[in-house]
Amino acid sequence: MNRKHLGVVLSFFSVVVAPCLGSGPSFHPDTSIATASRQDWSVLGKADWNIADQGITGKGNETGGLLVLNHSFQDSDFYMEFRCEQSCETGVLFRTKKQSDGSLAGDYVSFHDSNPTLFHVVIDPAGTIKEQTPLPKGSGLYRVAPAQRPERPRMPMQIVRPADLPITPPDSTLRAGEWNDVEIFVDANIIRSFLNNGRESGAVDEEGYGPVALYVGPKTSVTFRHVGLRDLNLKTREPEKVSSRFRKQRLSDFYYSWTEAAADFNRDGKLDIVSGPYIYYGPDYMTSSEFYMAQASNPTTEFASDGTLQFAADFTGDGWPDVLSVQYGGGPGAQLYVNPGKEHRRWDKYVVVKTNQSEIAVLRDVDGDGKPELVYAGEGTVRYAKPDPKNPTGPWQIHTISEKGYAAAHGIGVGDIDGDGRMDILNAYGWWQQPAKDAGTSLWKYHPVAFSQYTRGILGGSVMAVYDVNGDGHNDVVTSLDAHGYGLAWFEQKRDANGAISFVEHMIMNDSPAKSAGGVVFTELHGTGFADVDGDGIPDFIAGKRYFSHLDTNIDPDPRGAPVLYWYKTVRDPKAEGGAKFVPELMDNHVGAGSDILATDLNHDGAVDIVTSTRFGTFIYWGKGKQTSHAENR
Template sequence: MTVSRCRVLRFYDRQQSRLARLVIMGFVGVTLMCFMARLVPAQESNENKRELIRFDRIQLTDVYYSEGAHAGDLNGDGQADAVYGPYWFEGPAFQQRHELYPAKPQDVNGYADNFFSWVYDFNKDGRNDIFVVGFPGTPAYVYENPGAAGWDKPWPKHEVFDWVSNESPHFTNLVGDDTPELVCTRDGFFGYATVDPDAPLAAWKFHTISDRIAAERFGHGLGVGDVNGDGRLDVLMQSGWFEQPTDLNSPRWVLHPANFTARGGAEMYAYDVDGDGDQDVITSLAAHEFGLSWFEQVQDGDRIDFREHKIMGDRRSQNRYGVLFSELHSVNLQDIDGDGLKDIVTGKTYWSHHRQSPMWDAGPVVYWFRLVRTPNGVDWLPYEADSQAGIGRELSVLDVNNDGLLDMVVGGMRGAHVLIQKRAQVSPGDWDAAQPKPYNGPVDDERQDDQASGFGERVPGALEGEELKVARVSGGHTSNQIMASFNKGKWSNNAQLFWTGGKPGDELELVLPIKTSGRYQISAAMTKAVDYGIVTISVDGQSLGEARDLYNRPDVVSTGTVDLGQAELAVGDHKLVVKLQGANPAAVKAFMFGLDFVQLKQL
């Protein structure tokens, strides 16, 4: 992701000048109450003033065209222009828009054909082009900037890559050459696509760095960063990181397993959070559910391991300041306040799984979490940047108006918005009133999803795995397993259906009883452990989503509720089939499988 860096002016006389420029520019937006503050150096009558940050919202459109938005200078005037789906909007006012291709509003009850965009001059003609990645599993295109004479008609379109998967791809300089690479997955492989500098608009070449362990089409959680500090960028994913080799001709990068997140979040980052000199990892925990954590790097000899520190969980008591929202499907890491430490920017990807996600109808917020290092450790102070814009699957942070302050460009189901950073000098009392306050509510308040809240409790309305009828098993055997001894996770009814002895290709067929005909959302909770396999799930021959990697190290844990897909089901018994596909390279090859429960929600 291409992001501008900024230098923040600290003295009050410069701050006054900057605010004056912002007022003169006349941005139209809704001023929202979001905010952090920082002490301004003492200067005569202003020695008691403190500085608040807020963001003013400019709506580009309220129509759903894309799952992400970006910005860059497209018309050569030195000002960043915003890009959202089929349109680009001239900065800094963002009122004049131009089509890249014929605009067609997208169905908010489905998903757009445009997910991500980046601004880059591919053919080195002095004009920035637009690189677009669409729905997972579809091609990527470069829209070639035709210059002013062609801005009001469709831009030339070039297919440069045939298949982009993972819902958090990165366009960044991974291998240290002159041109950025597209880091993504393709057909189940992690890897990166390179641009031929002599033919940048021709087909790009994909380099695999893994065995076939990624989700074939979708998949969550992906990042780029120098995890081990050797000066080479590595690739992060939900259950580990791939170490970049010294020889890029190596067919596979070494995978170092790490238990970051069972379900996969969004963009992942390697960053020295605690200032101890090594690289920690930042990630959301479930793109369509809850959770945000940083993972402290700890070393045991030559071995790198990670210790989780939760920033925000699935209840208010799991954030120091009581902040709670779901669907963190995009995360950015930038120094919002200019103090030299990078802050987390994220928000709610509103309607990301429609009515399937917990708290789906809560406010479409955008937040930034200010990193603070203290003698007692690390803190992340939460500030609401906006309460109406929400985010999509791409949240961009850059200085769009050349004032030295980082702004936000967001797009998704609620259209597209630019959030302009502004600052004001306020009294100590006003500054204190705007600061996050420690949470003092219940510490065991109810979870916000439908998972069991304690051992032995049944998830209401769920079909317990251990109670489903086994119609057929092609290899190995099944049994009911009590899960009380595994204290790192929670299982409905304190039990699971346990399948052992199977091999890749074997199938477990269960009877799924339906009492009322209709269309159903099918969800399940499964178990993850060091000796569990990779499985696919189908109902009556219809595939339900991508392959599920159930490897986890070192603990036995639950996946939590996983949305599998939708199916039309008539009254009667149906075939729910689990098929073993293999195992994570780091797993003990026992190919085990555990089913906690299945949930059916009639739509």
């Protein structure tokens, strides 16, 4: 390979780069290409490499060529933006290795067709691809791909969505003549590529070690900008920070659950906590008992499927609170654990809901009978379920409120949107208005609203809050926008002269500090809740990052970002957009959140306490009452 001085330099430096899709990487690069005069790269082939106004331009001639970064990686994150002048024949090589004849071999992510294609290639010294072997497909919920099995015919997956949905997946195909962005993660034996905020394209190859290289094909002109890399073998953990507003108590060190609930399970007048297989008894929560067989999960390879969501109430009517465990994937939809009262034993279990397709559910009194119902998604519909009074441990009564196609895996809320005193139901696609009669036997009126945004093919948040944010007398909506991506917003309810309801989105946090309250940015707001944290009479919003949400993989943006837990103070301010703003305050940066967050006054001292259960364990944050926000905790 020849060294040439063209004013292009590979400079190594530590930077703080805000995770952002479309305008930068979702990780924090430690390597970047910048314009300066150092010779820290090499070229192979007959392509010309020059500085352009917006980055580095590679132009292939009769053959193509490579710009090779002279630093080797085994596992790496990679980001770039690129634009092809006409047709695209470009890509990135990883783990390159020089051959005896001067050729360069490596794993090649090709951008030539509408979607990324992955090959093992050999490129000769003239810049011609002389060998190109497709890599076996491999992606999904594992870090190391299992041994390949014989290919079996697959039926194409067809998802039919209603025409009136307010949001559709973005176009993630390759766009010649326009800027494209791509993130690529090379880890162990898997290569994952995400083009233009689309879904994963993955392949499997043997592990290797070597430089990264940019490629342009014959008679192709491509401009690259914002190229960044990170060495995945280097892991960083921030020093622990806990807000002085709260006292932190750890209940468990193990990954049993992503959820928690509270009730007086032993009827001693003190609230207890259920999380995973254990009841933790108040008031000190130092004593616990197992109500089903405890088995901790490995957060790198397993989901705590028995503890996806848990709710507590007296579902059988015997005066003793029971536990409803809702599962997502790998099991029945919901199982009822019946409290045996004074008997010290594990609890009897009954399947009461057979199917569930939502990772988020809530327990609220929907029909106004004074008893809570399970609100969730199943069989493509939005629905709620309640016990049969004559047989509470048998199949529950299911009430479907939507047509098929409106279910979403993420994002569920309940609240009175239209001010008629009846509970309405929300999800990522909008809200359903509860009718004045026949609410349990008829479909509800649908109002499309995009309470969500897409990241890598996923949309919808966690528990959606319904309350009057700006004090105008109308309930608004506060929600995370993508439980596996970016976004937190509040939606201001507006009414026209005829009383018709619409919503205006006000972004609280998106994919860069400039777009986010307090400059706070984090991904995977999979666990949320709301309560009046500071005692000013106005509900606040609580959100945390779910760390290892898809196990130890790189499927989600910034998967190893700090597992933070924040509360956002609702501040009514006539000068703010929409008449309100949200002020973030860090609670903890070592715990995060699971599927939801419990916010309640556990010890009846007038201060809200917060409970979260994650892959790091189960924790209480004891509230200390009304305080002034601390800037150092933001």
